[in-house]
Amino acid sequence: EVQLVESGGGSEQPGRSLRLSCKASGFNFDEYVMHWVRQAPGKGLEWVSGISWNSGTIGYADSVKGRFTISRDNAKNSLYLQMTSLRPEDMALYYCVKGNYVLIDGFDIWGRGTLVTVSS
Amino acid sequence: QSVLTQPPSVSAAPGQKVTISCSGSTSNIGTNYVSWYQQLPGTAPKLLIYDNNKRPSGIPDRFSGSKSGTSATLGITGLQTGDEADFYCGTWDFSLNAWVFGGGTKLTVL
Numbered sequence: 001e002v003q004l005v006e007s008g009g010g011s012e013q014p015g016r017s018l019r020l021s022c023k024a025s026g027f028n029f030d031e032y033v034m035h036w037v038r039q040a041p042g043k044g045l046e047w048v049s050g051i052s053w054n055s056g057t058i059g060y061a062d063s064v065k066g067r068f069t070i071s072r073d074n075a076k077n078s079l080y081l082q083m084t085s086l087r088p089e090d091m092a093l094y095y096c097v098k099g100n101y102v103l104i105d106g107f108d109i110w111g112r113g114t115l116v117t118v119s120s
Numbered sequence: 121q122s123v124l125t126q127p128p129s130v131s132a133a134p135g136q137k138v139t140i141s142c143s144g145s146t147s148n149i150g151t152n153y154v155s156w157y158q159q160l161p162g163t164a165p166k167l168l169i170y171d172n173n174k175r176p177s178g179i180p181d182r183f184s185g186s187k188s189g190t191s192a193t194l195g196i197t198g199l200q201t202g203d204e205a206d207f208y209c210g211t212w213d214f215s216l217n218a219w220v221f222g223g224g225t226k227l228t229v230l
Contacts (some may be wrong), residue, residue, distance in 0.1 A: 003157075021170060035219070037165075037219075043212070044122065044155070044206075044208065044222070044223050044224040045208050045221045045224070046221065046223060047210075047218060047219035048220065050219070057216065059217060059218060059219075061218050062216070062218070072197070095165070102217075103212070104152055104212035105153075106153070106155035106170045106171075106210065107155070107157070107165075107167060107210075108167045108170070108176065109167075110164040110165050110166065110167075111164065112164050113164060115187065
């Protein structure tokens, strides 16, 4: 069964950092693009970042560029999101999402999400 | 303000048909495939339609997608109460170099 399990969410103060992780199973993780997509409480979906299979192509939303860093470890079937300089508007449920072969392809498998709360 | 524009809500009776529109521009829908996602209450989104009109295995043919120019449409026939959900369109935007989504459409089956 294809599965994505996020972890690392929690409550943090503005300006602090947090690192999200996603453990993948049930598919050849090292063949596919992976993404982070977030959803603020009661709001719509917002793409955060995506990374190609070999980390050679990486993209970020303007809202997080320079503050968030996406990475992956194919040997561990894991995806990461290092979040720094957190802002209240970063508060959301963060989904780990499996893409296809290039960043512009859609998302086919979604994790259940990990909640990030940013508040003083 | 989302880059892609969807109606906030649509409604129809059980058994009826409904369509959800998604309007964009030449830098997104006009030049890339559109996908649609269904988010049932309290759950993660699920892929419903990819490459404008293809259904993943397990998605019933009551769901269909189409694209024309800079707009896309999701169609749902034979509505069931279990179809009540939020629906999102999405595609890559070549000007923004980012994935963009519509604001979401809430489907109510009366």
